[in-house]
Amino acid sequence: MTYHLDPVRVGLIGAGRMGSFHAENLAYRVPGAILAAVADPLPGAAEKLASKLGVTKAYNDLHALLQDPEIDAIAIAAPARTHAEWVIAAANAGKHVFCEKPMAVTLDEADRAIAAAKSAGVVLQVGFNRRFDSGFAAAIAAVKAGENGTTQLSRSVTRDPKLHDPAPIPQWTIFLETLIHDFDTLLHFNHGAKPIEVYAIADALVRPDFKDKGLLDTSVVTIRFDNGAIAIAEANFQAVYGYDVRGEVFGSKGMLQAGHINANHCVRYHADGIAIDTSRMDSDLLREAYVAEMAEFARCIRTGETPRATGEDARNALAIALACIESVKQNLPVTLGAR
Numbered sequence: 001m002t003y004h005l006d007p008v009r010v011g012l013i014g015a016g017r018m019g020s021f022h023a024e025n026l027a028y029r030v031p032g033a034i035l036a037a038v039a040d041p042l043p044g045a046a047e048k049l050a051s052k053l054g055v056t057k058a059y060n061d062l063h064a065l066l067q068d069p070e071i072d073a074i075a076i077a078a079p080a081r082t083h084a085e086w087v088i089a090a091a092n093a094g095k096h097v098f099c100e101k102p103m104a105v106t107l108d109e110a111d112r113a114i115a116a117a118k119s120a121g122v123v124l125q126v127g128f129n130r131r132f133d134s135g136f137a138a139a140i141a142a143v144k145a146g147e148n149g150t151t152q153l154s155r156s157v158t159r160d161p162k163l164h165d166p167a168p169i170p171q172w173t174i175f176l177e178t179l180i181h182d183f184d185t186l187l188h189f190n191h192g193a194k195p196i197e198v199y200a201i202a203d204a205l206v207r208p209d210f211k212d213k214g215l216l217d218t219s220v221v222t223i224r225f226d227n228g229a230i231a232i233a234e235a236n237f238q239a240v241y242g243y244d245v246r247g248e249v250f251g252s253k254g255m256l257q258a259g260h261i262n263a264n265h266c267v268r269y270h271a272d273g274i275a276i277d278t279s280r281m282d283s284d285l286l287r288e289a290y291v292a293e294m295a296e297f298a299r300c301i302r303t304g305e306t307p308r309a310t311g312e313d314a315r316n317a318l319a320i321a322l323a324c325i326e327s328v329k330q331n332l333p334v335t336l337g338a339r
Contacts, residue, residue: 008032010036010073011071011074012026014076018283022290024053025290030298033294033298036070038055038067074090076099080173083099086099087117088116104315114312124310125296125309129282129289138256143249147254151225152269154190154230156247157246159237177326179219182247189247196335200325232275245259262278262279
């Protein structure tokens with residue numbers, strides 16, 4: 001692996017909503033990194049975003065980006081089902097890789113992505129942004145240090161603020177792309193323990209008219225661990241009050257809570273009651289976490305450190321997501337196999 005003293009030159013794959021957000025952070029907010037190129041197969045998309053951010057290189061051919069010798073690292077914000085393909089291709093091209101979650105949608109894909117990064121000797125970091133939020137990071141550190149005792153119960157919640165057109169949402173998105181964050185969180189809320197059983201129930205309660213098309217917009221998942229602990233993850237695609245991300249871990253020495261929905265720290269007290277402004281986008285609620293995760297990616301490339309959100313972490317969370325899918329299909333608890 002080559003260690004960098006100069007800023008890491010990052011090429012972005014994907015100029016959609018999340019890709020544009022990562023691009024803006026890389027262009028203006030991430031120490032140790034430079035947005036050096038944008039790539040997107042949609043005609044005009046890469047050029048438009050690159051021009052907006054003052055970036056001189058824009059590619060419609062994603063493989064041409066990977067072959068650019070001036071690019072040190074690739075940030076992948078392409079459609080989720082293509083992530084593993086681009087992780088493997090980028091690693092094989094000798095580029096360090098930051099990949100939005102999920103890194104893969106099958107365990108075989110995950111294994112091949114991890115193996116490609118290891119073989120190439122490049123950094124592979126996955127976008128579990130919640131772990132870079134100050135509250136979640138502090139809770140996980142406290143669990144790892146033993147301050148909360150032995151974990152007995154834990155809970156993680158993701159409620160998106162609005163379900164727009166459900167038609168393009170791929171089947172099983174609620175597990176593979178939404179609750180994947182919660183599974184990663186719950187694994188770290190029970191440091192050192194392994195999940196052994198998963199039971200998931202899910203339905204289309206926000207848009208029941210799309211259930212026959214494969215949409216599941218509401219789910220509760222129970223996870224049992226080998227140390228006896230029980231965890232619950234829940235998700236819903238429409239919380240009318242705002243973007244809601246919270247976690248709680250109850251242990252033998254106390255309880256830790258993390259997350260909030262507040263857009264700011266102002267609480268209004270007036271004749272009609274008490275009110276707060278709420279965040280309506282993940283990129284608003286977790287803005288600092290998104291910047292912090294990309295800063296860590298750049299730092300790990302420059303120093304040789306291991307990022308805290310690894311390919312192995314992505315595989316571990318994916319194993320739970322896939323077990324959830326089987327549980328819903330069978331309407332039964334599913335035992336997790338050897339990991």
